[in-house]
Amino acid sequence: MIKSTLPTILSTEIEDDTICWRLEIAAELEYFKGHFPDQPVLPGVTQLDWAIKLGCQHFGYVCDVAVLEVLKFQQLMLPNTQVNLTISHNAAKAKLMFAYSDGDKRFASGRIACNVSPSESIQPTNKDIG
Numbered sequence: 001m002i003k004s005t006l007p008t009i010l011s012t013e014i015e016d017d018t019i020c021w022r023l024e025i026a027a028e029l030e031y032f033k034g035h036f037p038d039q040p041v042l043p044g045v046t047q048l049d050w051a052i053k054l055g056c057q058h059f060g061y062v063c064d065v066a067v068l069e070v071l072k073f074q075q076l077m078l079p080n081t082q083v084n085l086t087i088s089h090n091a092a093k094a095k096l097m098f099a100y101s102d103g104d105k106r107f108a109s110g111r112i113a114c115n116v117s118p119s120e121s122i123q124p125t126n127k128d129i130g
Contacts (some may be wrong), residue, residue: 001092002011004049004053005029005030006050006054007023007024007025007026007050008023008024008026008031008083009022009023009024010022010023010033012023013069017088017090017091017104018056018086018087018088018089019058019086019087020084020085020086020087021054021084021086022082022083022084023078023082023083023084023087024082025042025077025078025079025080025081025082025083026080026082027040029079031040031046032079033041039078039079040079041076041077042044042076042077042078042079042099044073044108047077047100047107047108048068048071048108050121051084051085051087051096051098051100051110051112052065052092052096053077053100053111054085054087055087055089055096055115056096056128057108057129058087059087059089059091059096061094061096061114061116062114062115062128064114064115065111065112065113065114066094066113066114066116067093067109068109068110068111068112068113068114069113070109070110070111071082071108071109071110072108072109072110073107073108074106074107074108074109075106076106076107077100077107077108081102082102082103083100083102083107084099084100084101084102085097085098085099085100086099086101093113094113094114094115094116095111095112095113095114096107096112096114097110097111098110098111098112099113
């Protein structure tokens, strides 16, 4: 079993209810081992894990996902690349919208609906992660 680790964050930009991280997708990441031998590819579940962890941490949610909506994987994410992970926050609905991209290339996108108990606040913390 691979321990969940986040990629290297090269830069962070925050604007209103949106945050964008520039990520380094290093070939040495454990996620590439065996996925696949002839052409390593970053697994979609890893991309989703990073979006959930980074988004929930930044916007102040417990990592408790209610529903994944409109999940799309458009292009393969290969080793030794850099990508942007952009996450927008809809506080009224406790949803995070994410997209992995690099210029015009879109790698993956989707919406994450978070479970929020009545006692929890869904206001963002604006805590800088990287």
